[in-house]
Amino acid sequence: MLARIGRATCVSASQRFLHVAVERNAAFGQISEKDVAFFEQLLGAGGVVTDPDALEPFNRDWQKKYVGNTKVALRPRTTEQVSELLRYCYSRRLAVVPQGGNTGLVGGSVPVFDEVVVSTAAMNRVLEFDEVSGTLVAQAGAVLQSLDEYAGQRGFMMPLDLGAKGSCHIGGNVSTNAGGLRLVRYGSLHGSVLGLQVVLPQPLAGAAGAGSGGGGGGGDGRVLDLLRTLRKDNTGYDLKQLFIGAEGTLGIITAVAIQCAPRPASVQLALLACPSFPAVTAALRTARRMLGEVLSAVEFLDSPCSHLATAHLEGVRNPLLQGGAAEGGGGGGGGEGVTHGSVGSAPFYMLVETHGSDADHDQQKMERFLEAVMGDGSVVDGTLAASEAQAKSIWRLREGVSEALVRRGAVYKYDVSLPTSSMYELVEALRARLAAAGFGADAGVLVVGYGHIGDGNLHLNISAPRYDDGLLSLIEPYVYEYVSRHNGSISAEHGIGLMKAQCLSYSKGPVAVELMRRIKEVVDPYGIMNPYKVLPPRPA
Amino acid sequence: MKVLVAIKRVIDYAVPVRVKPDKSGVEALIPKLSMNPFCEIALEEAVRLKEKGVAAEVVAVSLGPQHFQETLRTALAMGADRAIHVAAGSGSVSEPPQPLGVARVLAALAAREGAGLVLLGKQAIDDDCNQTGQMLAGLLGWPQATFASKLEAAKGDLRVRVTREVDGGLEVLSLPLPAVITADLRLNTPRFVTLPSMMRAKKRPIESASLEQFGLAAADVAPQLTTLSVEEPPGRQAGTRVGSAVELVRRLREEARVL
Numbered sequence: 001m002l003a004r005i006g007r008a009t010c011v012s013a014s015q016r017f018l019h020v021a022v023e024r025n026a027a028f029g030q031i032s033e034k035d036v037a038f039f040e041q042l043l044g045a046g047g048v049v050t051d052p053d054a055l056e057p058f059n060r061d062w063q064k065k066y067v068g069n070t071k072v073a074l075r076p077r078t079t080e081q082v083s084e085l086l087r088y089c090y091s092r093r094l095a096v097v098p099q100g101g102n103t104g105l106v107g108g109s110v111p112v113f114d115e116v117v118v119s120t121a122a123m124n125r126v127l128e129f130d131e132v133s134g135t136l137v138a139q140a141g142a143v144l145q146s147l148d149e150y151a152g153q154r155g156f157m158m159p160l161d162l163g164a165k166g167s168c169h170i171g172g173n174v175s176t177n178a179g180g181l182r183l184v185r186y187g188s189l190h191g192s193v194l195g196l197q198v199v200l201p202q203p204l205a206g207a208a209g210a211g212s213g214g215g216g217g218g219g220d221g222r223v224l225d226l227l228r229t230l231r232k233d234n235t236g237y238d239l240k241q242l243f244i245g246a247e248g249t250l251g252i253i254t255a256v257a258i259q260c261a262p263r264p265a266s267v268q269l270a271l272l273a274c275p276s277f278p279a280v281t282a283a284l285r286t287a288r289r290m291l292g293e294v295l296s297a298v299e300f301l302d303s304p305c306s307h308l309a310t311a312h313l314e315g316v317r318n319p320l321l322q323g324g325a326a327e328g329g330g331g332g333g334g335g336e337g338v339t340h341g342s343v344g345s346a347p348f349y350m351l352v353e354t355h356g357s358d359a360d361h362d363q364q365k366m367e368r369f370l371e372a373v374m375g376d377g378s379v380v381d382g383t384l385a386a387s388e389a390q391a392k393s394i395w396r397l398r399e400g401v402s403e404a405l406v407r408r409g410a411v412y413k414y415d416v417s418l419p420t421s422s423m424y425e426l427v428e429a430l431r432a433r434l435a436a437a438g439f440g441a442d443a444g445v446l447v448v449g450y451g452h453i454g455d456g457n458l459h460l461n462i463s464a465p466r467y468d469d470g471l472l473s474l475i476e477p478y479v480y481e482y483v484s485r486h487n488g489s490i491s492a493e494h495g496i497g498l499m500k501a502q503c504l505s506y507s508k509g510p511v512a513v514e515l516m517r518r519i520k521e522v523v524d525p526y527g528i529m530n531p532y533k534v535l536p537p538r539p540a
Numbered sequence: 541m542k543v544l545v546a547i548k549r550v551i552d553y554a555v556p557v558r559v560k561p562d563k564s565g566v567e568a569l570i571p572k573l574s575m576n577p578f579c580e581i582a583l584e585e586a587v588r589l590k591e592k593g594v595a596a597e598v599v600a601v602s603l604g605p606q607h608f609q610e611t612l613r614t615a616l617a618m619g620a621d622r623a624i625h626v627a628a629g630s631g632s633v634s635e636p637p638q639p640l641g642v643a644r645v646l647a648a649l650a651a652r653e654g655a656g657l658v659l660l661g662k663q664a665i666d667d668d669c670n671q672t673g674q675m676l677a678g679l680l681g682w683p684q685a686t687f688a689s690k691l692e693a694a695k696g697d698l699r700v701r702v703t704r705e706v707d708g709g710l711e712v713l714s715l716p717l718p719a720v721i722t723a724d725l726r727l728n729t730p731r732f733v734t735l736p737s738m739m740r741a742k743k744r745p746i747e748s749a750s751l752e753q754f755g756l757a758a759a760d761v762a763p764q765l766t767t768l769s770v771e772e773p774p775g776r777q778a779g780t781r782v783g784s785a786v787e788l789v790r791r792l793r794e795e796a797r798v799l
Binding site for chain 2: 152153155263264265266267270272319320359367370371374379381382383384385386387388389390392
């Protein structure tokens with residue numbers, strides 16, 4: 001039985017993203033009344049969702065591109081419950097999709113067919129916090145923003161920040177090795193995660209006699225307890241690294257121990273306008289040199305991104321765009337909240353942020369940096385946030401691009417790592433390629449680039465009035481081949497999910513992929529953990 | 541016409557605060573200070589008056605400890621022509637200057653400068669007093685329009701029209717100049733400061749003035765009020781369900797005491 005990905009089973013058929021035909025694995029069990037009864041008995045009626053309308057948010061991703069057809073979503077509250085239900089699903093060969101905040105961008109967090117969704121939404125407690133070391137232990141379903149607020153009350157901050165912070169779960173962040181806005185300063189989760197608690201699909205130890213099944217404490221053998229808050233622990237293979245970024249294909253993360261950073265006493269944020277991409281990279285070099293140890297974020301966006309964000313989102317504006325007349329009878333109206341008498345739209349904008357312990361010191365560094373980049377012409381205009389409100393407003397411009405793209409229409413989203421100095425050439429090349437084939441600005445197609453320039457990470461997006469296979473065929477595999485030729489990564493931080501499951505070989509060689517398959521087979525012999533994603537099937 | 545704008549430096553409004561353990565005041569979780577948002581709005585309005593040709597000069601003034609000069613520099617970058625810092629206060633953020641003292645200094649300064657209009661924020665977000673503008677108008681014997689959400693003035697006019705936000709709606713006043721006006725939230729949205737303006741402002745001087753120059757003594761600006769204690773409001777209680785309309789009425793009367 002062949003199923004085209006995203007064949008609409010729910011209302012709006014206009015946004016289907018046709019990708020690759022995947023066949024449902026016939027070896028998987030199918031949900032029955034008996035299964036639902038077991039789940040209800042284990043989790044209580046509130047922990048089991050079977051109503052088709054209530055299942056809708058579990059079945060589709062936030063971009064409305066990937067739609068599954070699960071009949072049941074589960075909301076366990078404890079690790080023991082997760083262990084019990086994985087034991088059951090394993091024995092029944094029921095495929096499982098672990099789901100956090102469902103904010104992923106590659107279709108990795110929703111079912112492809114009728115896989116059971118296991119949501120961490122009900123597991124959101126903070127378990128422990130050490131005010132001296134700044135180590136935080138929380139259940140996997142804790143929302144990133146609440147953890148940051150919790151840490152903030154105690155003088156700390158979470159070591160990562162991303163646009164989805166109000167909805168994403170820390171377990172999901174870890175499963176996808178989320179990057180975000182401050183990786184350039186606080187590093188990746190591979191460094192800041194100190195420990196994990198993971199439930200595996202099959203038991204690897206403990207519980208007298210394999211196959212003695214569940215019943216009470218039988219779950220111990222499948223709970224991988226690596227939950228330590230130690231900064232240093234060289235005792236055998238560092239297994240937690242396997243699960244960081246495994247996208248739920250090896251087990252379900254139920255608790256995370258993470259190293260928080262001291263909340264900076266001084267945050268400075270500048271929004272800069274640059275006349276060209278080489279100017280952007282020159283400013284980046286200067287920022288690294290002059291702001292060095294206090295640099296906390298460097299982002300860029302091109303002019304179309306800025307227009308998108310201001311056009312499609314309420315209350316978002318670019319402070320550097322000239323509004324209203326600067327003299328004469330201008331006054332009120334269009335002059336709201338903008339700098340007056342500044343240059344018109346620049347081709348590129350950058351956000352440069354610092355985190356430090358001393359406001360005077362950081363302000364001086366920032367001012368010297370700004371003088372330098374204004375002086376050498378890499379920056380033609382800019383503004384330094386004078387208050388938290390202004391800083392939030394500037395961040396909103398950058399963080400809102402993703403949402404604005406979704407509102408405009410259909411979006412094809414690519415997240416790649418490329419050499420920084422030539423990064424934008426991909427955007428220009430694709431724009432020219434699509435325009436030549438009739439998919440230019442006249443056809444309502446926009447090709448935009450923005451992203452974490454401090455990490456060499458470009459978010460390439462193609463916005464079109466509607467999804468179109470002809471357009472897609474011009475984009476893929478062109479983008480992947482381009483990236484591969486430049487020895488880049490076809491997925492810098494978004495992961496593989498369903499979207500790129502066939503494309504792993506563009507960035508990883510056959511030995512690597514085979515080793516990944518073998519690990520998967522050892523940990524999950526029935527392949528029930530988030531199937532059809534991440535790893536391509538072995539060639540026949 | 542010369543416009544005087546009063547500026548106060550306060551804990552940034554977006555910074556979370558909590559009550560100090562000894563209940564003597566609040567403390568910020570992050571030591572970030574910024575221009576009081578309503579002062580910013582007042583300054584923005586003054587700069588716009590200058591851009592329209594109604595005002596000839598905008599003078600920003602601050603009464604407070606040494607670090608208030610940082611915010612005066614921002615005022616210069618936003619478009620003020622001059623900035624005056626009047627030193628007073630111990631330097632601790634938790635003891636900001638109080639309205640009566642500020643009003644006395646502003647009155648003396650307005651007279652010395654020959655100001656035609658004094659613009660202030662309606663209140664500071666740390667003490668929420670909402671008194672300085674009113675006291676100033678009283679000391680000067682000038683008309684006042686507080687909570688301004690719109691200001692209409694034309695070059696050479698001897699009167700201004702101010703729309704005020706009041707509980708019942710909007711009230712429109714016509715005032716002869718000189719006058720005192722305090723700014724409310726919807727008067728305007730303050731501009732971001734461009735880098736070139738910031739660079740230029742760094743090089744400009746901030747005038748220092750002392751109380752003696754105005755014929756005032758430290759006692760004239762000393763705090764009149766002492767805070768006895770600050771407490772958190774009671775936590776929000778969970779709601780409860782009632783079984784019937786009869787029970788609802790009974791509880792509204794006996795427990796909530798609203799009937």
